[in-house]
Amino acid sequence: MTPNQRGSPIYSSCTKCKTLIPLGESRCTRHRPKRTHVLSSTQRGYDAEYLRNRATILEGSPLCVLCNRRIATTADHIIPLSRGGTNQIHNLRPACPRCNSGRGNRL
Structure with a gap:
């Protein structure tokens, strides 16, 4: 797709559900992977x-x-x-x- 005359952003579609999303992203918020919790150094065993x-x-x-x-x-x-x-x-x-x-x- 190309931007319209007013300079609107270019959109693509979610790879899972085909919802329109900003160009550069591959998935909508519903299908985006969740962030995993990073363990602290103590939790990883560095005491x-x-x-x-x-x-x-x-x-x-x-x-x-x-x-x-x-x-x-x-x-x-x-x-x-x-x-x-x-x-x-x-x-x-x-x-x-x-x-x-x-x-x-x-x-």
């Missing part, structure tokens, strides 16, 4: 024990144990929390953000 052990691991600005090139600013779980790991100091190691986020929840 006071993790913060203490993270500070211990990162004191002295160690190098990343995964790439040995960058300074580590994050604590990587050797066995991820999602796979049954803990926040204990023997399960943490220093890692740079790039290596830590790239690793995901792999062992």
Whole structure:
């Protein structure tokens, strides 16, 4: 569709029910996916024990144990929390953000 002479916005239709919606959106408000609640860091398992052990691991600005090139600013779980790991100091190691986020929840 093209805009009319007065410059009205261009519309498209919802992919589910064919209701007119502004161009650039694919679904009407009724069919748009609901936002999911994002859990807090405490709810995800990063508690006071993790913060203490993270500070211990990162004191002295160690190098990343995964790439040995960058300074580590994050604590990587050797066995991820999602796979049954803990926040204990023997399960943490220093890692740079790039290596830590790239690793995901792999062992």
